[in-house]
Structures are given as C-alpha cells and as structure tokens.
Amino acid sequence: MSIPAMPVFVDVKLREVQESGRLEYRSRSLPTWCPGCGYFSIVEGVTHACNEMGISRDQSVVVSGIGCASRFPFFVNLYGFHTLHGRVLPVATGIKTANDRLTVIGIGGDGDGFAIGGGHISHAAKRNVDITYLLFDNGIYGLTKGQTSPLSAVGLRTTTTPFENPERPLNPLMMLLSYGASWVGQAYAGHPDHLREMITQAVAHRGFSYLHILSPCVTFDKTSKTYVNLGLQVRNLPENHDPSNLMAAMHQAQDMDHPALGLYYQQFRPTLGDTFEQVSAKAGGHGT
Numbered sequence: 001m002s003i004p005a006m007p008v009f010v011d012v013k014l015r016e017v018q019e020s021g022r023l024e025y026r027s028r029s030l031p032t033w034c035p036g037c038g039y040f041s042i043v044e045g046v047t048h049a050c051n052e053m054g055i056s057r058d059q060s061v062v063v064s065g066i067g068c069a070s071r072f073p074f075f076v077n078l079y080g081f082h083t084l085h086g087r088v089l090p091v092a093t094g095i096k097t098a099n100d101r102l103t104v105i106g107i108g109g110d111g112d113g114f115a116i117g118g119g120h121i122s123h124a125a126k127r128n129v130d131i132t133y134l135l136f137d138n139g140i141y142g143l144t145k146g147q148t149s150p151l152s153a154v155g156l157r158t159t160t161t162p163f164e165n166p167e168r169p170l171n172p173l174m175m176l177l178s179y180g181a182s183w184v185g186q187a188y189a190g191h192p193d194h195l196r197e198m199i200t201q202a203v204a205h206r207g208f209s210y211l212h213i214l215s216p217c218v219t220f221d222k223t224s225k226t227y228v229n230l231g232l233q234v235r236n237l238p239e240n241h242d243p244s245n246l247m248a249a250m251h252q253a254q255d256m257d258h259p260a261l262g263l264y265y266q267q268f269r270p271t272l273g274d275t276f277e278q279v280s281a282k283a284g285g286h287g288t
C-alpha cells in the first residue's frame, strides 16, 4: 500500500518550523487537546519565545498544575513538573529559589490559578519571584468536562450552573496589579503573532511576570469566550498607554467587556533572588 504524499502546505509549515530552530523546543508528543483549542497557539508562542531568546533547554523548567492547560509540559522539550492542582506557583518559586539561573515558566488554567490556587498568586507577585506565569483563561474547567470557574461569565450555562451562572467573574488583571506583579500583560490565542511577542517579553522581564491569555474552549463553551465573541471584543491598549503608570493600567483593566491586549504595567524592583543575596550578605556581616 502506498503512503499518500503529505499535503504541500503541511510540508511547507514543517520546513518553516525546522528552519526557524523552534523544533528543538517541541517534544515528540503531539498535543492531545481538542482540535481548535486555543492552547495550540500557546505552545507555538512558548517555543518561539525560547528560540528568539536562545533559551537553553537544560536551564529551563515549565511547571504546571492540573487541567487541560496543565498538560503543557508534555508538549515542549524543556524540563517539566506536572504538579498538584493549584500548586504551580509554590513549586515554581521553590525551583527558582534553589537555582536562580534557571528560566522558570508556570502554566495553568483559570480554575487552577484562581480557584484552588488563588491564595498563592498574591504571594508570588509581592515577593517578585523572577518567574513567568502564563494563565490560560478559557473561563471554564475543561479537563473535568465543563464546570464554571471563577472567571466564567455571568449567565454561562454549565454542568454546575444549568440555570445560568449568577456570579460575576473575578477581574484577574486588577488583582495582579494590586498584588504588586511587576509585569502584567494580556494576549489572545486567536492573535498568535501578538501572543508570541507578549510571551517573549514576559519571559525576558526580570521579576514576576503575569500574562493573561484568553483562549477558547471549543468543546465546553459554545456561547461565551468563543473565537467569534472574543474576536469582536478584544482591542489593543491605547497607543499612548504608559506601562509605568499603575493607575492607567488599572483603568484599562476595568473594562472586561472589551479586553485590551498588550503590556499593562511594568516595574523594575529587586527580585526575591536579590533579596536573598542581601539577606545572606547581612547574615555574613557584610550588609548594612
């Protein structure tokens, strides 16, 4: 039996990826997500960022919680830690504390981050631990077959809210800005070029960077955070937005009906690793 020739467009795409060097960061396991899931763009974004920045595979770790989003470490060729539900940030903080030279990327869904893991975000942000946290927001629990999450829209019908979700969603960008995250941005899986750029910037930032990624769950949400709806709702931050202005960032974050994409806020201040160095200098009698 002859094997049918690979369609030309697949061949061209594969060659493009191989030539770019990005294949080095892709694992041999193909993602097991549903066709059309927004998460595919995020794998592309992370491999692109690693390639752009020349990140060394043996000096980087991806830490994830539990959920569809959290399968991520299997699909990239970096060290990975698929940890407990909601425990991405404590584990990522521990890894970075043990070896400050590593590039550490935390990954998780909106349920993982803002339900069971919600208590950890504020501490990682205030400590300014030098890691990147990529939050995949599909507004639902995908892995467990479609329950409401703390970021589900009002009125969403799910298995846990068959008579419509009565609760308002949390505002994650406002939370991160007030917690003291030193880099806060938003991207959309349906705009993959912009997404790649934002992931690269987030990883490059020295300090706690939080990238909120809007990403449709094509299987369990047919009415709310869909490609059609998000495509109509998202906008860019105003051209004159000043990322050093916290109040301006909060003002933009308040508009959840028209989520703005881009870098909301960036601040440069000592990281947790810097603080440890100061403490050890003081303990050794060298500091003031």
Ligand SMILES: Cc1ncc(C[n+]2csc(CCOP(=O)(O)OP(=O)(O)O)c2C)c(N)n1
Binding pocket: 066, 067, 068, 069, 070, 085, 108, 109, 110, 111, 112, 113, 136, 138, 140, 141, 142, 143, 144, 149
């Ligand atoms: C301690 C604990 N509680 C509950 C669960 C069940 N559980 C697995 S994934 C998940 C939610 C996943 O939703 P989200 O983080 O939004 O990720 P998605 O699947 O949408 O990517 C839950 C509640 C679990 N695995 N462990």
Ligand code: SF4
Binding pocket: 032, 033, 034, 036, 037, 038, 039, 068, 069, 138, 142, 143, 216, 217, 218, 219, 220
């Ligand atoms: S269930 Fe939803 S989030 Fe999970 S892989 Fe499928 S489309 Fe993606």
